[in-house]
Amino acid sequence: MLITGERLAARLLHAAVTLLCIFTLCIDLVAAAGKDYYKILDVSRDASQQEIKRQYKTLSRKHHPDKNPGDEKAHERFIELAQAYEILSDDEKREIYNRYGEEGLKNQGGAGGGGGFHDPFDIFAQFFGGQVRFNQRGGARAKPRGPDAHIRVPVSLLELYAGTEIEIDISKQAICPHCDGSGAASPDDVETCTVCSGSGVRIVKQVLGPGIVQQMQTTCDKCKGKGKKISKPCPHCKGTRVHREADFLAIRIEPGMADGEKIAFEGEGDQHPDHEPGSVVFHLRQEPHAMFERRGDDLHAEVTITLLDALVGFSRSILHVDDKTTIELKRSSITPPGFVHKLAGKGMPHRQRSGASAKHGDMYITYWIQFPKTLGGDAKKQFKNILGKSDFEWDGGNSSNARDDDSHQGQQAPGRPEAHDEL
Numbered sequence: 451m452l453i454t455g456e457r458l459a460a461r462l463l464h465a466a467v468t469l470l471c472i473f474t475l476c477i478d479l480v481a482a483a484g485k486d487y488y489k490i491l492d493v494s495r496d497a498s499q500q501e502i503k504r505q506y507k508t509l510s511r512k513h514h515p516d517k518n519p520g521d522e523k524a525h526e527r528f529i530e531l532a533q534a535y536e537i538l539s540d541d542e543k544r545e546i547y548n549r550y551g552e553e554g555l556k557n558q559g560g561a562g563g564g565g566g567f568h569d570p571f572d573i574f575a576q577f578f579g580g581q582v583r584f585n586q587r588g589g590a591r592a593k594p595r596g597p598d599a600h601i602r603v604p605v606s607l608l609e610l611y612a613g614t615e616i617e618i619d620i621s622k623q624a625i626c627p628h629c630d631g632s633g634a635a636s637p638d639d640v641e642t643c644t645v646c647s648g649s650g651v652r653i654v655k656q657v658l659g660p661g662i663v664q665q666m667q668t669t670c671d672k673c674k675g676k677g678k679k680i681s682k683p684c685p686h687c688k689g690t691r692v693h694r695e696a697d698f699l700a701i702r703i704e705p706g707m708a709d710g711e712k713i714a715f716e717g718e719g720d721q722h723p724d725h726e727p728g729s730v731v732f733h734l735r736q737e738p739h740a741m742f743e744r745r746g747d748d749l750h751a752e753v754t755i756t757l758l759d760a761l762v763g764f765s766r767s768i769l770h771v772d773d774k775t776t777i778e779l780k781r782s783s784i785t786p787p788g789f790v791h792k793l794a795g796k797g798m799p800h801r802q803r804s805g806a807s808a809k810h811g812d813m814y815i816t817y818w819i820q821f822p823k824t825l826g827g828d829a830k831k832q833f834k835n836i837l838g839k840s841d842f843e844w845d846g847g848n849s850s851n852a853r854d855d856d857s858h859q860g861q862q863a864p865g866r867p868e869a870h871d872e873l
Contacts, residue, residue, distance in 0.1 A: 485552055487534035495548070498627055499539060500695075506535040510574050511615075511700060532570030596728040599719050603732045605703060607739040611771045611798055613705035617698050620730065623720035624695035629684035631723035633691040639682040646670035650677040691723050701732055706747065706799040709736035742771055747798045747811030752818060753779065760785045760819045770796070779815060791815040 488495050491505045510531050511517070518524035537543045537555065546554045603616065625631040634640045642648040650673065656664045669675040683689030701713055711734045719728035736744070743750045749771065755764055763782040770777050777796060797811025825833070 485530070485534075487537050487547065490530050490534040491538065493538075497538075500624070500627065502535065502538050506531060506539075507698075507700070510535075514574065528574075529570045532573045533567050535573060536567055594725045596719055596722060596725045598714075598728040599730045601730065601732050602735050603701065604735050604737050606737055607742060607744060607771055608773065609703050610707050610709075610734075610736060610744075611705065613707075614703045616701045616703065618701060618732070619696065619698050621694055621696055622718070622730075623692050623722065625721045625723060626684060626687035626691055626693050628686040629691065631691045632680075633684055633687065633689045634680045635682040635684050639680055640678050641681055643670060643673035643677055643679050645672040646677060648677040650675040692721065699730060699732075703734070704801065706801040707734060709734060709744070739771070741768070744798060747800055749797045749811065749813045750816070751813070752816045754818050754820050755785065756820050757822065760787075760817070771798075777813070781817075785817050785819075787817070787819045789817045791817065 488497070491497075491502060491509065493501055493505050497505075510528060513524045513527040513531065515521075515525045515528060537547055543555060550557070599622075601618070601620075603618070605616075609616075626633075629635070632640055643650075646652045650670055651667050652670050654666045654668055656666065658664050670677075673679050680689060684691075687693050697718075699715055699718060713732045713734070715730045715732075717727050718730040721727045741751050751768070753766075753768065755766075759781075761784060763780075763785075765778070765780045767776045767778050769775070777793065779791065781791075791814070793813040793815065795810045796813035800809045800811065
């Protein structure tokens, strides 16, 4: 049976379409066999880098092991989120993953393959503070690094004692998502500079004399060194290639952090197509506490007691920095003015390291004596009868250390610099 040319062409076209469908199905099956990183981050396949970053920030904080102690599922989820972000935040790896799935990444030797993933805690530290300097592509920066932004953050002594997490809203410069930093309304509106042929520089010749010609390289004044010119600017950024964007960063205050300590967020500074973003560096500034003063990892406080308490002893309590723990202060013997009472292990926590036991500094309480402003005649006679006897052992210290008002607060008693352990 003879087959006409038209029927033969139709059969060939049908066979080609069938093979294409089979090939596409094979790719989908390969991709489905691996992890769905888009599902892990709960974003669509066409999600922007801003959406991917924002979703990773939200979910990684929720499933961090520190917030879910003993929860293995949360720990595994935290690792998966870091792996998903590492793939989808890298345009090259994301393209491979979109086309060939996780198997394609393994064949390329990238993350998920022989090269493995980076430490998930290092990735987390990029967004929530640390001194990590992480480059996903492993190479040196091809562009110059932009300036760092420095921000002071007031923190309370309680926050430095117990640790906390502080969310800070920031406004920063970001690459325009509509033109992807080109500054043009569309890719067709970007043209190569005809003066420098796209190099951004041009050669200027200057005749100095007969047979003497000097050549100089200078920035192209037509395209300002960019090598390209824009015929129609982007209507959203007006050709500036950047725009302002609201974002937030979460600072993790570890227990025992100090006043003036820095928390750096690598790559979270202002963005620009011509340079890599710098860091956002937060400087902790401790606000004064109503009672305690921090010196290193030790806490110092001053307590006023009555003359009667100083002579016969006392028992009272104060509230610790954490606003929950009660500190018992007891004295059964005479307490001289300026006496320093040491309470071991009641100070600030030392910076805790992995596998190390939590330890604290000490607390020092300085006692000041509240004297009565006046004494009646009967009271004077009673004091003379009691204190005028010769069976007292008197201290030879300077009685001027006594405090009868708040003007002496913070002064150390002369001749008594040493601290006394708790009795």
